[in-house]
Amino acid sequence: MDRKKFITTSSLTIGGFLITANQSYSQLQEEQYDQKVVKAFVGAGHNNLDKVKEILSEYPNIVNAAYDWKNGDFETAVGGAGHVGNREVAEYLISQGARINLFTLTMLGKNELVKEFIEEFPALLRAKGPHGFSMLHHAKVGKNEELMEFFQAQGLKKMKFSL
Known part of the structure; x- marks a missing residue:
C-alpha cells in the first residue's frame, strides 16, 4: 500500500471510530435516568x-x-x-x-x-x-x-x- 492510500484509509478508519464513539457517548447521555x-x-x-x-x-x-x-x-x-x-x-x-x-x-x-x-x-x-x-x-x-x-x-x- 502506498503512503497516500495508507493515510486516506487510516483517516477514514479513525474518523469512523470517532463518529461511532461519539454516537455511543450520545446514546449514553440520552439513557440517563x-x-x-x-x-x-x-x-x-x-x-x-x-x-x-x-x-x-x-x-x-x-x-x-x-x-x-x-x-x-x-x-x-x-x-x-x-x-x-x-x-x-x-x-x-x-x-x-x-x-x-x-x-x-x-x-x-x-x-x-x-x-x-x-x-x-x-x-x-x-x-x-x-x-x-x-x-x-x-x-x-x-x-x-x-x-x-x-x-x-x-x-x-x-x-x-x-x-
Missing part, C-alpha cells in the same frame, strides 16, 4: 419495599443510582434504608446487586467487618453518610449496642455531621 425517577427510587428505599420492587422492575439498572441532594450529599436507595434502619429494604436491595457501604453494614450489624474497616482505616470513623449521618447514628437505628460502644470508645460522639 430522569432525576424524578431516581429521587422516587431513593425515597422508596427508605421505607417502601413494594415501590422499590416496582421501580426496579421497570429500571433494572437503577439499583445503584444516587440522588444528589446538593452540597455533596449523594444518596442511594440502600443508603436511605441504612440511615432509617430498614433492614428488609436494605437486604432486598443488596440481593438485587446494590453496592453496600460501611454505613449500611453498620446498620445491618456486620460488626466484625465494620470493626476491621475502622481499625484499618480509622479516618472512616468520621466519614459522612447520607445527610451527614454518622456511623454512630447507623449503629443506633440498627439497634446495635456493640458497635455504638465501639464507636464511642474510638471517640465518635456525634450522631450527625453538618454538610
Whole structure:
C-alpha cells in the first residue's frame, strides 16, 4: 500500500471510530435516568419495599443510582434504608446487586467487618453518610449496642455531621 492510500484509509478508519464513539457517548447521555425517577427510587428505599420492587422492575439498572441532594450529599436507595434502619429494604436491595457501604453494614450489624474497616482505616470513623449521618447514628437505628460502644470508645460522639 502506498503512503497516500495508507493515510486516506487510516483517516477514514479513525474518523469512523470517532463518529461511532461519539454516537455511543450520545446514546449514553440520552439513557440517563430522569432525576424524578431516581429521587422516587431513593425515597422508596427508605421505607417502601413494594415501590422499590416496582421501580426496579421497570429500571433494572437503577439499583445503584444516587440522588444528589446538593452540597455533596449523594444518596442511594440502600443508603436511605441504612440511615432509617430498614433492614428488609436494605437486604432486598443488596440481593438485587446494590453496592453496600460501611454505613449500611453498620446498620445491618456486620460488626466484625465494620470493626476491621475502622481499625484499618480509622479516618472512616468520621466519614459522612447520607445527610451527614454518622456511623454512630447507623449503629443506633440498627439497634446495635456493640458497635455504638465501639464507636464511642474510638471517640465518635456525634450522631450527625453538618454538610
